[in-house]
Amino acid sequence: MPRYSLVIHRANPEYVAACYEPVGSGLRTTLNPEDACSWVLFEKACEVARHVREVLNVDISIRSVDN
Numbered sequence: 614m615p616r617y618s619l620v621i622h623r624a625n626p627e628y629v630a631a632c633y634e635p636v637g638s639g640l641r642t643t644l645n646p647e648d649a650c651s652w653v654l655f656e657k658a659c660e661v662a663r664h665v666r667e668v669l670n671v672d673i674s675i676r677s678v679d680n
Contacts, residue, residue, distance in 0.1 A: 616651035617658035
């Protein structure tokens, strides 16, 4: 079953990744696609992509990945 990750379009593509820390947990970006978050539902990936686009004011796309 495919999963979906988010790609931010910059000079070097950045991928949305989760960050779990005692302070500052949330979403981060990474240059390594293997470290990216992924979602099972396309609809959830769309929801997160819309939020990231609005907050960071960036172009973003959804990529299908096989995990």
